[in-house]
Amino acid sequence: MFEELYKLLHQEISGENTLNMATEIWRHDRTVSYAEYAKSARYCQEKLKSARASEAEIITFPATAKAKYGAYSLQRAWDGRDAELHIVEPEASAERLLSYRDNPWVLARGSTPTPPEGGEAELVILDGWTKEADYKRTD
Numbered sequence: 001m002f003e004e005l006y007k008l009l010h011q012e013i014s015g016e017n018t019l020n021m022a023t024e025i026w027r028h029d030r031t032v033s034y035a036e037y038a039k040s041a042r043y044c045q046e047k048l049k050s051a052r053a054s055e056a057e058i059i060t061f062p063a064t065a066k067a068k069y070g071a072y073s074l075q076r077a078w079d080g081r082d083a084e085l086h087i088v089e090p091e092a093s094a095e096r097l098l099s100y101r102d103n104p105w106v107l108a109r110g111s112t113p114t115p116p117e118g119g120e121a122e123l124v125i126l127d128g129w130t131k132e133a134d135y136k137r138t139d
Contacts, residue, residue: 021047033079034063080107083114087123 028040041058048056061069063077083100087093098106129135
């Protein structure tokens with residue numbers, strides 16, 4: 001029963017094409033940038049339309065942190081432009097650890113902007129811990 005369907009799908013589906021499309025989507029969705037998310041959405045819409053899904057459309061929602069869509073609240077939309085993480089104490093260890101301008105991957109998706117003056121917080125560095133069991137022995 002499914003053999004005929006499998007044969008039809010096998011003629012149409014390409015693992016290489018799927019990888020290329022996934023790579024293109026990932027290229028835009030990996031950063032903390034709503035402009036890049038929009039590029040990803042347009043890319044998907046174009047691909048759907050080229051596959052004869054002529055009514056494919058992009059539906060936008062205001063990302064205000066107040067609007068709810070079902071059980072989901074969108075975070076307030078913002079785009080990362082600059083971020084750095086510095087060790088400031090102890091002074092002997094003071095250094096810049098991370099920079100968004102050097103590597104946009106260091107700004108986590110879902111993070112929120114800091115005040116313009118920045119902020120300070122305690123940082124715990126667990127050097128070399130690679131297994132779940134390593135974390136169970138710490139407070």
